[in-house]
Amino acid sequence: MTDQGCGEVSDLLAELALGVADAEGRAGALAHLEICAGCQAELRSFADTADALASLAPEVEPPAGFEQRVLSTLGAARRGGVPAPAGTPATCAGPPRPSRSGGSLRRTHARRPSGSPAPPGRGPAGWSRRARHRALLASAAAVVVVGLAAAGLALSGAGGKPAPAKAVLTGALVSGHRHLGQVVVMRDRSALVSVAVHGEAGVAWVRCELVDAGGKAVTIGKFALSDGSGDWAAGAGAAAWEAHEALLVDAATGRVVARAELAAS
Amino acid sequence: MGTGAEVAVACDVRRIGSPVDKLGDEALLAGLGAGDEELTAAFVRRFGPKVYGVALAILGDQAAAEDVSQAAFERAWRHGSSYDPRRATVGTWLAAVTRNLAIDAARVRRPTPVDPSALLEAAGVVRVGTEAEVLAGETAAELRAALRRLPPEQARAVVLCGLAGLSASQVAEAEQIPLGTAKTRIRTAMGRLRVALADPGGCDD
Numbered sequence: 001m002t003d004q005g006c007g008e009v010s011d012l013l014a015e016l017a018l019g020v021a022d023a024e025g026r027a028g029a030l031a032h033l034e035i036c037a038g039c040q041a042e043l044r045s046f047a048d049t050a051d052a053l054a055s056l057a058p059e060v061e062p063p064a065g066f067e068q069r070v071l072s073t074l075g076a077a078r079r080g081g082v083p084a085p086a087g088t089p090a091t092c093a094g095p096p097r098p099s100r101s102g103g104s105l106r107r108t109h110a111r112r113p114s115g116s117p118a119p120p121g122r123g124p125a126g127w128s129r130r131a132r133h134r135a136l137l138a139s140a141a142a143v144v145v146v147g148l149a150a151a152g153l154a155l156s157g158a159g160g161k162p163a164p165a166k167a168v169l170t171g172a173l174v175s176g177h178r179h180l181g182q183v184v185v186m187r188d189r190s191a192l193v194s195v196a197v198h199g200e201a202g203v204a205w206v207r208c209e210l211v212d213a214g215g216k217a218v219t220i221g222k223f224a225l226s227d228g229s230g231d232w233a234a235g236a237g238a239a240a241w242e243a244h245e246a247l248l249v250d251a252a253t254g255r256v257v258a259r260a261e262l263a264a265s
Numbered sequence: 266m267g268t269g270a271e272v273a274v275a276c277d278v279r280r281i282g283s284p285v286d287k288l289g290d291e292a293l294l295a296g297l298g299a300g301d302e303e304l305t306a307a308f309v310r311r312f313g314p315k316v317y318g319v320a321l322a323i324l325g326d327q328a329a330a331e332d333v334s335q336a337a338f339e340r341a342w343r344h345g346s347s348y349d350p351r352r353a354t355v356g357t358w359l360a361a362v363t364r365n366l367a368i369d370a371a372r373v374r375r376p377t378p379v380d381p382s383a384l385l386e387a388a389g390v391v392r393v394g395t396e397a398e399v400l401a402g403e404t405a406a407e408l409r410a411a412l413r414r415l416p417p418e419q420a421r422a423v424v425l426c427g428l429a430g431l432s433a434s435q436v437a438e439a440e441q442i443p444l445g446t447a448k449t450r451i452r453t454a455m456g457r458l459r460v461a462l463a464d465p466g467g468c469d470d
Contacts, residue, residue: 011448011452013452014452014454014455014456015432015433015448015451015452017455018426018427018455019364019368019430020426020430020431020433022432045459045463046455046459047361048353048459048462049408049455049458049459050361050427050455051353051358051360051361051364052353052405052408052462053423053424053428053458054357054360054361054363054364054427055319055356055360055361055404056409056427056428057315057319057321057322057360057388057428058322058388058389059314059317059318060317060321061317062313062314062331062334063331066313066317066331067306067309067310069331069335070309070313070334070335071305071306073335073338073339074297074338074339074342077339078300167299167300168295168296168299168300168301181287182285182287182288184288184296184304186295186299188298188299192291192295192346194289194295195289195292196287196292198287231289231290231291231292232289232291233289233291233292233295233350
């Protein structure tokens with residue numbers, strides 16, 4: 001792959017961010033992006049725009065049974081045990097789906113002829129070879145993982161492992177007898193703490209603390225409530241592994257607003 | 266840690282039926298990553314229409330869109346830890362994951378023409394009277410307003426790429442313009458949209 005200069009790559013950044021640059025341009029750009037922090041930052045910024053644009057697609061109610069089929073696929077993938085290597089495309093290993101016609105939609109889907117054998121280990125739509133190629137390109141540029149992941153280059157190599165099952169702690173946030181929301185603590189590499197709180201009027205900012213078995217509290221972060229409600233998440237680091245209880249504390253007064261006893265979900 | 270306020274503002278606290286449906290998007294994503302069945306089901310229920318809509322806009326075929334949607338949820342499970350709440354909402358992140366998979370799927374076959382006007386309409390760009398939403402700082406509303414302000418040929422080019430997943434050469438073919446012109450329109454439009462999102466109150470013309 002030949003390295004390109006900033007000028008050439010900068011012309012391609014919008015297409016890269018949109019995920020529509022051709023393979024050749026992408027390969028050259030990746031080589032340059034690996035060594036150019038300026039272009040990486042530019043790409044990240046275009047990627048945010050491109051992602052917001054993708055999100056404008058109208059929501060469409062999926063066909064009947066969709067949710068069950070997705071859950072079956074996920075269940076099968078989880079039971080598969082060993083996760084795919086980072087960047088490997090997900091396969092569609094669910095139960096057989098009823099075939100549906102495209103109806104009035106504008107494109108016909110060039111599916112593999114029903115008589116021909118499926119290539120081993122590939123998704124039914126035949127896209128995984130391309131995706132794998134893309135992932136290989138991506139792995140050559142691991143240094144730009146953060147920027148490019150959002151740019152749609154099928155990376156996320158750093159996060160290529162599922163968390164062990166049942167590594168999640170949950171607890172209902174209560175104040176007296178009032179149920180105010182929920183706390184979820186991930187005991188995995190993300191150590192993510194998520195808090196959803198509703199109906200705590202009169203408090204503008206709350207501090208989230210995790211308390212260990214010995215009563216020692218660690219502040220994880222602070223977030224704002226809007227009309228008494230908020231939805232927040234942050235990494236808790238090692239504290240996630242020791243947490244027995246989560247507290248929400250009024251940042252202004254230090255009063256404990258709500259607490260949640262954590263237990264394996 | 267300083268992003269708590271932004272996250273609190275950006276995330277929509279939903280109130281649906283089951284208790285887990287009241288959880289935030291990020292909590293559901295975390296539950297998906299951890300293999301929690303109830304949270305996973307709530308995640309799929311909440312984001313199914315979005316994921317399927319993104320895939321359908323690019324693939325135009327229900328069966329293919331469902332294949333890609335399934336793959337997108339599986340990818341969200343495997344790579345959920347790469348989600349960065351400071352950069353985007355869970356919905357936007359998931360839309361981008363789906364778009365990437367759908368574009369890969371779409372590449373293996375020759376697409377038939379797409380109507381950019383219909384795309385703009387479907388994305389709510391044609392609808393007027395959203396200035397209040399813009400003032401409220403909603404990214405989607407800002408983006409729609411910015412798309413409306415673009416010269417029509419640039420708006421068409423950028424939605425053909427950004428929503429239908431067409432490459433620059435496919436845009437050139439669809440719009441019957443030289444490849445260089447298509448690339449320029451895509452680049453210019455993306456530049457303007459980026460400016461508009463960074464400074465929604467400003468004039469980007």
